[in-house]
Amino acid sequence: MMKKRWAFVLLSAMLIVLSACGNNTNNKANEGTSNTGNNANQSEKLEKITLFQSKVEIAEALENLVVKYKEETGNEVEVWGSAGDSYITQLQTKLAANEGPTIFSVQPGAEAEKFASYYHDMTNEPYAKYISPNMALEIDGKVVGMPIAVEGFGLVYNKELYDPSKVTDTNSLVQQLEQFKADGINGLSLSQEAYFLIGHIINTPFALQEDPVAFIEQVNKGEVKLSEVPAFQEFAQVMDAIRANSVNPMEVTYDTQMGDLATGKTAAVHQGNWSYGMLADYDEIEIGMAPLPILGNDKLAVDIPAGWVINNKASEAQIKAANAFIEWLYTSETGKNTIVNDFGFIPAVNTIEPTGLDPLSQQVFEATQSGNTISWALNYFPQGIIINDLAPLTSEFFLNTSMTPEQYLEKLGEVWAKAAK
Numbered sequence: 515m516m517k518k519r520w521a522f523v524l525l526s527a528m529l530i531v532l533s534a535c536g537n538n539t540n541n542k543a544n545e546g547t548s549n550t551g552n553n554a555n556q557s558e559k560l561e562k563i564t565l566f567q568s569k570v571e572i573a574e575a576l577e578n579l580v581v582k583y584k585e586e587t588g589n590e591v592e593v594w595g596s597a598g599d600s601y602i603t604q605l606q607t608k609l610a611a612n613e614g615p616t617i618f619s620v621q622p623g624a625e626a627e628k629f630a631s632y633y634h635d636m637t638n639e640p641y642a643k644y645i646s647p648n649m650a651l652e653i654d655g656k657v658v659g660m661p662i663a664v665e666g667f668g669l670v671y672n673k674e675l676y677d678p679s680k681v682t683d684t685n686s687l688v689q690q691l692e693q694f695k696a697d698g699i700n701g702l703s704l705s706q707e708a709y710f711l712i713g714h715i716i717n718t719p720f721a722l723q724e725d726p727v728a729f730i731e732q733v734n735k736g737e738v739k740l741s742e743v744p745a746f747q748e749f750a751q752v753m754d755a756i757r758a759n760s761v762n763p764m765e766v767t768y769d770t771q772m773g774d775l776a777t778g779k780t781a782a783v784h785q786g787n788w789s790y791g792m793l794a795d796y797d798e799i800e801i802g803m804a805p806l807p808i809l810g811n812d813k814l815a816v817d818i819p820a821g822w823v824i825n826n827k828a829s830e831a832q833i834k835a836a837n838a839f840i841e842w843l844y845t846s847e848t849g850k851n852t853i854v855n856d857f858g859f860i861p862a863v864n865t866i867e868p869t870g871l872d873p874l875s876q877q878v879f880e881a882t883q884s885g886n887t888i889s890w891a892l893n894y895f896p897q898g899i900i901i902n903d904l905a906p907l908t909s910e911f912f913l914n915t916s917m918t919p920e921q922y923l924e925k926l927g928e929v930w931a932k933a934a935k
Contacts, residue, residue: 560835562590563828566608566615568601569662569820575856582848583839591617591839605629609825616828616836619662619820622651623893626659626821633658634824634833641841644863647885651821659821660840663859666816666878666887667714667786669804675699675781678804684748687807688755695759700780702756704763705771708905711763713892715753715784716904717815718806719745720891730894733927734934741923748808750919757912764912768792775799787860787874794872803877814881817890818862896933903929 567576573596580591594615602625608614609632620626630653636642637657642650651659671678675694681687687702694701704711722745723729732738740746756763761780772792774780776799783789784806793801805811824836843849844863853859854868860875861868862882871879881887892900907929911922 558838560587560589560838561829561831562592563616563832563835563839564592564594565617565839566594566601566605567619567820567822568596569619570596572857575852578856579843579849579852582852583842586846586848587838587842589835589838609827612827614825614827616825616832617822617839618825620651620659620823621820621893622818622890624897626651626653629823630658632823632825632827634826634828634836636660636824639837639840641837641844644844644865646862646864646882648887648889649816649818649862649882651818651823659823660844661818661862662820662822663853663857664816664818664862664878664882665786665788665860666803666814666874666881667717667784668806668814669702669782670775670785670789670874671782671802671804672775672778672780673800673802675778676804678802681804681807682812683807683810684751687752691755691759694781700761700774701782702760703766703771703774703780703783704756704760705766705768705783706764706909707768708901710768710771710785712904712908713900714786714815715806716749717890717892718808718811718888719743719749721815721888722809722811723891726889726891727894730891733930734896736931740927740930741920745809746923746926747919750923752806752808753908753911753922754919757915762912764909775801787872787878790872790874801873803874811888813886813888814878815890816878816881816887817893896930899930899933903933 565576565580573593576593580593584590605614605618606629609629614632620629633653635656635658639657641660642657645657645661646664649661649664650657651661669676669678676690681690691701704715720726720730723743729738733740766774769792771780771783772785772789775783776793776796778799782804787803790801793799803814805813806815822840824833824840826833828836843853844865850861850866853861854866860871860879860882864883868879904926907922907925911917917925
């Protein structure tokens with residue numbers, strides 16, 4: 515940590531997210547973690563395999579990694595050049611022509627579903643047991659992808675101003691925002707970029723449903739009215755409280771949002787661990803991340819931006835080699851150090867215990883390890899709905915103070931029905 519996201523390439527705001535999603539590159543993977551790599555495969559000559567992924571930020575580090583892999587195991591992995599925005603088109607073309615890579619990356623949600631027929635079932639592979647709770651890429655109850663990393667979001671707050679122990683539900687959050695306004699402080703800031711305005715914060719009421727994906731399908735079919743769902747009623751209450759007590763988000767950019775948090779003008783913002791990059795130079799501020807407490811929610815929204823999958827159309831020998839590489843990646847000291855130090859990722863496996871994470875990434879990592887998380891239901895939203903439909907409506911809500919929370923929810927349902935067709 516969200517669509518055409520690997521990672522979240524839906525708008526400039528999300529490119530900011532992606533460029534900042536890395537952790538402190540001075541992190542060190544715990545050298546004390548035992549190396550449980552597949553030693554048999556390190557001496558066994560395996561088939562050459564190919565790997566294709568879209569994240570240009572790790573392209574050079576990935577090339578260096580496979581060089582080290584060959585040095586340590588004698589086996590080869592050819593990295594195909596990162597494709598960026600054209601990745602999905604190229605991947606689809608290669609797979610359709612039976613010229614697909616052995617290993618490739620896909621985002622959870624619609625993208626993962628699109629290529630589901632190509633996935634090797636990883637459920638019983640030895641490395642599947644390393645995956646942190648709720649972080650596997652799964653389809654139809656089967657593990658089909660190893661998580662590349664995790665990201666998380668919630669209320670990023672100034673510890674001198676905001677006390678999460680006193681904000682445990684919607685009513686207490688509203689009361690706190692009213693008190694902040696009385697004290698001349700901007701209580702909770704959103705910003706005008708689509709995901710930072712509505713895309714992330716609306717995730718919580720969806721993620722709190724018993725089965726978020728099934729719920730979204732019901733909403734898509736018009737079988738559910740958001741205005742009648744308690745989580746969304748409280749969500750609208752929060753948005754109304756922000757409108758009444760905080761600086762209008764339509765007057766706030768991501769830069770000013772984080773600058774005001776860093777300088778004590780704002781108590782909390784709805785952001786993710788990626789935002790630490792905007793705060794790192796402010797030594798005087800202590801920050802934390804708290805859940806958005808709708809319906810008493812006490813969990814951060816944490817999920818994987820993408821997963822590594824194995825092409826089941828590859829030969830048996832190639833699939834064997836791909837499994838060996840993934841095992842090595844998540845258990846060898848070289849692989850683990852690369853994930854944390856060179857990729858700059860928050861690991862989503864229990865074989866890596868990083869040190870030196872920034873405060874926000876550390877909280878996301880701990881939540882990941884404990885399983886105390888809610889999902890990114892937004893991965894399953896209709897394509898383009900956040901930018902094209904939800905953001906314009908939410909902008910109108912913040913600019914038109916005569917629109918009631920109830921009317922806002924009704925309109926959300928209307929634009930959703932239109933987008934889902």
